[in-house]
Amino acid sequence: MQLKKAEVMNMHSDPDTIDSGLAGLAEMRSSLEPHIQEMEELCHLPQAVVDKLRQIGIFRMLAPRRFGGQEMGFPSALELIRRISTVDASIAWVAAINSSGCLILPKLPLASLERIYGSGPDQIIAGSAQAQGVGKRVAGGWQITGRWPLASGCMAAEWILTCFKEDQALDPVVSAALLPANECRIEQTWRAMGLRGTGSHHICLDDVFVADDFVFSISAPPLALDGPLYRQPAHLIALMHGAVQLGVAQAAVMDVMDLLRQGSLTDKEGRRELAQFELGVCHAKLKATESAFEQQVKSDWANALEMGPVDPLRLAATVQLGVFIARATLDIVRRCFELAGSIAVYEHSPLQRRLRDIQVATQHGLISRANFIAGGKALMETIDLDLRNSGIFDAR
CATH class of the missing domain: 2.40.110.10 (Butyryl-CoA Dehydrogenase, subunit A, domain 2)
Known part of the structure; x- marks a missing residue:
């Protein structure tokens, strides 16, 4: 089913979708604390947490509107994942992975999609x-x-x-x-x-x-249902990782700020100046990384709405940014952990959990440093002009 450009531009303009999700998230934050230790022991999400994600619409946010889904745009979906990650990285990871699986399902026949969504749009x-x-x-x-x-x-x-x-x-x-x-x-x-x-x-x-x-076939068209989400799923899946990691880094900075407000990091001579320096470094790096991420999200989504063909160079740039975000957020969380000193080593400290989570998250193959090779290869194969004069590094 082919869509006209005007129809596509009007599909993702409903502000209530993310607002309702964030409202549910605020409620979830207050009820999540009792489940964190349970998650660590179970090694999967408790059913109560899964039910809450379903309730706030996580598993339908990218599902086709034809079957009751929200078909939410890139920016809104990624913002919701980032907010969840400030609560807990495992919950955000599951929300990102299990919600984005539907992005490649339109490669199946329409009759198969009808069977998949026959019981509703909240399919995990x-x-x-x-x-x-x-x-x-x-x-x-x-x-x-x-x-x-x-x-x-x-x-x-x-x-x-x-x-x-x-x-x-x-x-x-x-x-x-x-x-x-x-x-x-x-x-x-x-x-x-x-x-x-x-x-x-x-x-x-x-x-x-x-x-x-x-x-x-994952790579071959045609699509039973057309749309910007389903034509370029690789971009969103790559950006999901960045959303999770940025949420963890933001939460780690907030953890340190809470310790500073409590006076836990400033009771020794020279400690206050060190805390100010490290917090300034982390905050600056976080804001710079967030800015790069938001720019790439905006650019990729605008390109997706144009409904043009997948640009290998653009995808390479998105993946490379993901590699950069992984390294930057890992450094931020590690600095926050070290700044907290012995307070952070106890199991009840959220900082030790965030450090463990970010270290595992950044091990994913999609954000391996080896992906810089693919990015460089794409540049060399696509651009035959002098890079200094081509404008390839300008904002697109």
């Missing part, structure tokens, strides 16, 4: 983009076997997305398969230093049949 979609599965072609579909790591939010998911290659194919392509979560086996392997509440366990399929109507 977990899975893995790693092609760790093998598929055998059979009549009407595929028999898939595999074991996939890091399936964040899988314990609460209704649907599981896996990637696989055809067995014994000479030049196998990567395909994706979507199936009901109850057809997957979960191995509870997530015992990690941080982001403990994400439940990023292994998921397994043992020769499970998936019909052709629920198998698709």
Whole structure:
């Protein structure tokens, strides 16, 4: 279903969507505290937290309006994720991953989408983009076997997305398969230093049949439903990481400010000046990183609304910014942790949890420093002019 540009520009103008989400978040913040330790012990989100995310519309915010979703624009969705991350990174991570899974579902036939959203728009979609599965072609579909790591939010998911290659194919392509979560086996392997509440366990399929109507190529069009969210999902998924990390860094700075207000960091000679210096460094770095992030979000969303083709150079720039944000926010949180001294090492301190969470979050492959290589390659392949005169580094 093709959309005209004027229709697209009017689709994402409802201010009530993010306002209602933020109102629910304010309520969630006050009720979350009792669940943080429970998350750490369970190694996944308690059902009460999942229910709260569903209540404030997290799992429908990117779902198609045709099926009751909000189809919220990039900027609003990312702001909501960032706000959640100031409460807790694990909750924000699950909210980001499990809500953005629907971005690639319009590659499925319309009849499949109708079945997925038949029970409502609040579908929780977990899975893995790693092609760790093998598929055998059979009549009407595929028999898939595999074991996939890091399936964040899988314990609460209704649907599981896996990637696989055809067995014994000479030049196998990567395909994706979507199936009901109850057809997957979960191995509870997530015992990690941080982001403990994400439940990023292994998921397994043992020769499970998936019909052709629920198998698709991630990279190939056409789309059953058109729209800026669904044409360029890679941009939003990359930016989701930045939103989570910026929220953690902002919360860490606020934690230090709370300690300063309490007088906990200024009771020794010279400590006040050190605290002022470090807080100034962290605040400046945070504001600069937020500014770069907001500019990229605004630029990517404007480009998505134009409904043009995916620009590899733009995507490379978005991913590279994600790498930069990961390094910057990790440094901010580490500085805040060190500034707090021995106060921060106890389990009841939010700073130790934020440091563990940000260290795990920045290990994700999408924001690995190796992605600078892809960015440099895209520049060299796309730009054949002198970079100093091309304007490629100007705001777009």
